[in-house]
Amino acid sequence: MNLTHLLGRRTDLFEDDIATHKDKLKLLVSHSRFLVIGGAGSIGHEVTKALFKRQPRKLHAFAISDNNLVELVRDFRSSFGYIKGDFQTFVLDVGSTIYDAFIDSDGAYDYVLNFSALKHVRS
Numbered sequence: 001m002n003l004t005h006l007l008g009r010r011t012d013l014f015e016d017d018i019a020t021h022k023d024k025l026k027l028l029v030s031h032s033r034f035l036v037i038g039g040a041g042s043i044g045h046e047v048t049k050a051l052f053k054r055q056p057r058k059l060h061a062f063a064i065s066d067n068n069l070v071e072l073v074r075d076f077r078s079s080f081g082y083i084k085g086d087f088q089t090f091v092l093d094v095g096s097t098i099y100d101a102f103i104d105s106d107g108a109y110d111y112v113l114n115f116s117a118l119k120h121v122r123s
Contacts, residue, residue: 026054030085033058035109037094038116040068045075047113052076058086058109062099066091 004012018025034051038044039061045068048061063069069089076087092099094116 029054029056032056032110033108034060035112036061037112037114039063039089040065040072041115041117044113044115045072047115048072049076052083052087053080055083056085056087059083059088060086060109061089062092062094063089064091064093 004010029051034056036044036048036051036059039048040063044061044063048059051059061069061072063072069091073089090102092102094114
């Protein structure tokens with residue numbers, strides 16, 4: 001199914017911008033450290049994938065679902081293999097003291113992207 005056509009578009013909304021700035025985007029991502037909170041949810045997964053493909057220096061994804069994180073890693077490994085940067089996933093609740101301890105010990109991120117949901121969203 002072509003969702004772009006279903007939405008009445010000929011191309012993806014950001015396709016031209018991403019193509020125009022492809023080199024600049026890859027350079028920025030490859031020199032940056034990212035934390036994606038809710039990285040295994042539907043939107044977080046896609047954003048994490050877009051970052052992973054551009055070889056970030058550091059990419060950490062947090063989620064409260066270990067099953068979804070396993071699927072995320074399987075998807076990346078089977079589709080793209082490995083990256084040179086530090087890619088890790090963590091089962092953490094951002095409201096916990098364990099999260100606070102993690103950030104205190106390794107909180108060096110250039111970008112923190114929060115895609116966590118307030119409720120469980122069933123597929």
